[in-house]
Amino acid sequence: MTSERIWTAALIVIGDEILSGRTQDRNVAHLASWLNVQGIGLAEVRIVGDRMDAIGEAVNTLRIRNDYLFTTGGIGPTHDDITVDAIAAALGLPVIEHPEARAILDGYYADRGGVSVARARMARTPEGASLIPNRVSGAPGIRIANIFIMAGVPHITAGMLDALTGTLEGGRPVVSGTIGCWVGESEVADLLRGAEKAHEGVAIGSYPFFREGRTGANFVVRSPDPALVEACLRDLSDALEAQGHRVVPGGI
Amino acid sequence: MTSERIWTAALIVIGDEILSGRTQDRNVAHLASWLNVQGIGLAEVRIVGDRMDAIGEAVNTLRIRNDYLFTTGGIGPTHDDITVDAIAAALGLPVIEHPEARAILDGYYADRGGVSVARARMARTPEGASLIPNRVSGAPGIRIANIFIMAGVPHITAGMLDALTGTLEGGRPVVSGTIGCWVGESEVADLLRGAEKAHEGVAIGSYPFFREGRTGANFVVRSPDPALVEACLRDLSDALEAQGHRVVPGGI
Numbered sequence: 001m002t003s004e005r006i007w008t009a010a011l012i013v014i015g016d017e018i019l020s021g022r023t024q025d026r027n028v029a030h031l032a033s034w035l036n037v038q039g040i041g042l043a044e045v046r047i048v049g050d051r052m053d054a055i056g057e058a059v060n061t062l063r064i065r066n067d068y069l070f071t072t073g074g075i076g077p078t079h080d081d082i083t084v085d086a087i088a089a090a091l092g093l094p095v096i097e098h099p100e101a102r103a104i105l106d107g108y109y110a111d112r113g114g115v116s117v118a119r120a121r122m123a124r125t126p127e128g129a130s131l132i133p134n135r136v137s138g139a140p141g142i143r144i145a146n147i148f149i150m151a152g153v154p155h156i157t158a159g160m161l162d163a164l165t166g167t168l169e170g171g172r173p174v175v176s177g178t179i180g181c182w183v184g185e186s187e188v189a190d191l192l193r194g195a196e197k198a199h200e201g202v203a204i205g206s207y208p209f210f211r212e213g214r215t216g217a218n219f220v221v222r223s224p225d226p227a228l229v230e231a232c233l234r235d236l237s238d239a240l241e242a243q244g245h246r247v248v249p250g251g252i
Numbered sequence: 253m254t255s256e257r258i259w260t261a262a263l264i265v266i267g268d269e270i271l272s273g274r275t276q277d278r279n280v281a282h283l284a285s286w287l288n289v290q291g292i293g294l295a296e297v298r299i300v301g302d303r304m305d306a307i308g309e310a311v312n313t314l315r316i317r318n319d320y321l322f323t324t325g326g327i328g329p330t331h332d333d334i335t336v337d338a339i340a341a342a343l344g345l346p347v348i349e350h351p352e353a354r355a356i357l358d359g360y361y362a363d364r365g366g367v368s369v370a371r372a373r374m375a376r377t378p379e380g381a382s383l384i385p386n387r388v389s390g391a392p393g394i395r396i397a398n399i400f401i402m403a404g405v406p407h408i409t410a411g412m413l414d415a416l417t418g419t420l421e422g423g424r425p426v427v428s429g430t431i432g433c434w435v436g437e438s439e440v441a442d443l444l445r446g447a448e449k450a451h452e453g454v455a456i457g458s459y460p461f462f463r464e465g466r467t468g469a470n471f472v473v474r475s476p477d478p479a480l481v482e483a484c485l486r487d488l489s490d491a492l493e494a495q496g497h498r499v500v501p502g503g504i
Contacts, residue, residue: 019295028273043271047296190370203268
């Protein structure tokens with residue numbers, strides 16, 4: 001197999017409400033799944049509070065070492081929405097009122113009381129940005145360089161990702177296959193390690209559980225090469241069955 | 253009000269299964285809530301994959317700038333469980349078999365097939381570590397310096413935190429109060445900003461929603477000083493009602 005370019009992305013989740021425990025994040029898992037389909041791996045996530053310095057540090061570290069950087073949260077109309085200012089500062093760019101964003105807000109709020117000073121905040125972008133369509137509510141997301149600035153409310157975030165589908169360059173999607181077994185993972189640890197070693201280019205994850213009073217585990221084989229995933233799953237199944245364990249294709 | 257020492261913690265969530273989107277993290281929100289009660293603020297979270305370098309970098313950055321560092325995940329018996337090795341390497345410490353941990357495993361697995369080589373991995377700790385009781389399954393968590401190494405499976409993590417309750421020095425717990433309003437947050441943005449400015453030491457978060465066909469928002473006031481939270485909530489309620497909005501105590 002020739003070596004392939006691996007595409008990576010990072011995510012910064014911005015919001016005191018996540019760090020206080022008030023709100024359960026839903027965007028990490030959704031973005032991860034969406035990226036997989038685009039052939040891009042989610043390499044790292046950071047969750048930071050509504051603070052200029054914390055956002056700036058994370059942005060400047062992660063945008064450089066990944067192909068893409070996504071952020072969620074902090075782009076609304078209130079005083080705690082500082083994502084645009086923090087990212088502009090991190091990039092050394094001024095913040096401008098984006099004419100196209102302003103026109104979108106003017107249209108959206110035309111029969112909703114008009115664009116107040118607070119609402120106009122949602123038309124502010126770092127200079128040179130383009131917009132990410134928001135099919136759910138008015139205010140658009142923002143793209144500047146390799147950074148995608150998205151809303152925090154999960155169904156709005158999902159709509160923005162939907163608008164980006166197919167527009168980002170990536171590699172082959174990582175595919176995965178799962179088998180399950182009613183066995184303690186510690187009983188088959190050597191076997192798992194051996195299967196991973198025997199198939200260069202796969203990663204095997206072991207996910208134990210306790211259910212119906214019994215111990216079990218699911219084994220997930222991942223690789224961008226579907227044939228490799230299949231071969232590894234087959235060998236792993238054979239090895240488990242040779243030890244007397246019944247294998248459940250697709251997982252338990 | 254005299255200035256108080258602020259205690260902070262960071263969390264590293266370790267696991268390819270979170271970054272692939274396979275598993276929805278549950279530990280961030282639980283740890284955040286638990287820390288609040290201990291008077292410790294969760295300052296930052298990083299989610300990294302099962303990679304020595306990624307874990308090591310996060311550990312060495314976060315352990316230094318926080319009072320406490322927690323990790324979840326990667327302490328099981330299989331080949332992808334490398335948290336102990338990565339943290340020991342980051343600290344420049346050897347990994348040893350911890351006699352007390354080994355004794356716990358010997359007891360736990362006595363009538364479960366004994367301690368195999370794979371299971372014995374769960375007795376490995378950085379040299380000089382102490383143990384965090386695991387009331388749910390056998391393998392203990394690990395404390396080394398200001399780092400708390402915990403399991404990734406949420407009910408086991410919760411059990412370990414339960415065992416740590418009251419043992420960590422912290423400050424005054426942050427308390428919060430919430431009011432709700434059927435209003436678009438952009439209509440009251442100035443009012444929120446003003447209320448936060450008028451009460452130094454509080455943070456006000458604004459959390460909009462769309463429900464039952466109407467726009468609303470909850471406003472959360474946070475501070476370690478309960479009197480300050482109450483005073484700010486009262487002023488905020490008065491200001492909202494003066495603008496003709498009905499306020500729902502406790503939030504909507």
